[in-house]
Amino acid sequence: MQRTVVVAGGGISGLAACYHLAQSSSAPRIILLEGSSRLGGWLQSTRTEDGAVFEHGPRGIRPVGSVGKNTLNMLSELGLESEILPVPGDHSASKNRYLYVNKALHKLPSGISGLLRTIHPFSKPLIWCGLRDFTAQRGTQPDETVHEFVARRLGKEVADIAIDSLCRGVFAGDCQRLSLRSCFPMLYEAERKRRSVILGMVLAGGEKSHFDSALIRRAKKERWSQWSLRSGMEILPEALEEFLRGQGVQIHRDTPLRQLERTADNRWKITLPGGSIVADHLISAVPAKVLSQLLPRSEEPLAKELCQIEAVSVGVVNLQYDGMVLPVKGFGHLVPSFEDSILLGIVYDSVAFPDQNHRGAPSTRLTVMMGGAWFEEGIGNPDKVSQDQLLRRASEAVMSHLGICGAPTRAIVKLHKACIPQYTLGHWKRTENIFKYLKEQMLPLSVVGASYEGVSVNDCIFSARNAVEKLFQWPQ
Incomplete structure (x- = not known):
């Protein structure tokens, strides 16, 4: 009898989990449940009619280590090689990184x-x-x-x-x-x-890895420091969705989990807005705190560990200016907390990825990031902050840090609530307790994503792969 695996969360971790499940020779029935109206999570891109690309989440991915090579393998298998925009090691965006201290840029x-x-x-x-x-x-x-x-x-x-x-x-x-x-x-x-x-x-020395492909060898030969995708990073979740639909994976948007109940035969009864389904196994790719609120009372020890993993909110403002107006060339600059606790940094998108500028006359694209661990004390309650407030603060920073005056020709404001988990002191012990509990209780549950063992896109994809490999060790 074919088993049913439900994946909760349609961000990159959940999509990657479905991808590896579907590739197995003994693939189960796979159901992906996403609470919002879109897939991809924090991988979100805006593409304009004149060819510009604006990233509202991750933009540059590192190719190194097992986690980086694993992601490059996935890109090859999805046929996305032609979309890759590499940044070689001798590029100014690789060599030049700045700090903004004492009201000046320092390389x-x-x-x-x-x-x-x-x-x-x-x-x-x-x-x-x-x-x-x-x-x-x-x-x-x-x-x-x-x-x-x-x-x-x-x-x-x-x-x-x-x-x-x-x-x-x-x-x-x-x-x-x-x-x-x-x-x-x-x-x-x-x-x-x-x-x-x-x-x-x-x-x-270098981390040993069993991953190998023409793309991995190319990245090593050309000494890529990072890469992006020509039409935006959201191309990756879009390609994964297309692949999954072709494999018969059931994908449901606007379908948040309401409650989890463990059945007598050690399965999950999953309550949804329009009813319920039963799963032999659940892969949770939702934030740890969200999962803690779904678990039944019988799993209180697990819920207690999960709810301690907090996440912070980040305001992301994309700005476009006419002309090449940056005073320096590099990846961008960061701001220490003593200089300005609200402003985290500014990424010079046009330098690393000029192919994503709009067609025609020269332009400069920037991304201003603010808030994080200082969001509430410096900006306010994320539920009450306005887009105008974030835009005004970002424009002021661009003017004072980079000397760029005048109104931007484009501005896109996004507020990502609770988007980056915080691995505070003792996080290693919390995750150790979580995985130990899952094993000892033989819970039909896997946890993947940024809440546990790495916040990068590479980490999330790799954690999904590992969880699926362990899952297929279950008794047949």
């Missing part, structure tokens, strides 16, 4: 020479931070904040400026609350195994 060092001399906003050459790492004592705690770790090993200035900004750019989070072990596991392992982070990273 981060990108070579050995930059480490040997004092470069603002730092007060001394960064080579001294490296030397400090070689003499620092190994940490004794099972976890510590990212800020504590970097301050201990590289110095408080690096933690306050560079790492604070990095955590805001990647997690929209506060490095004084985020977990080093969960956010940067490679750094944690490097210190644990080699005592020196720098030595540990060097000796670790």
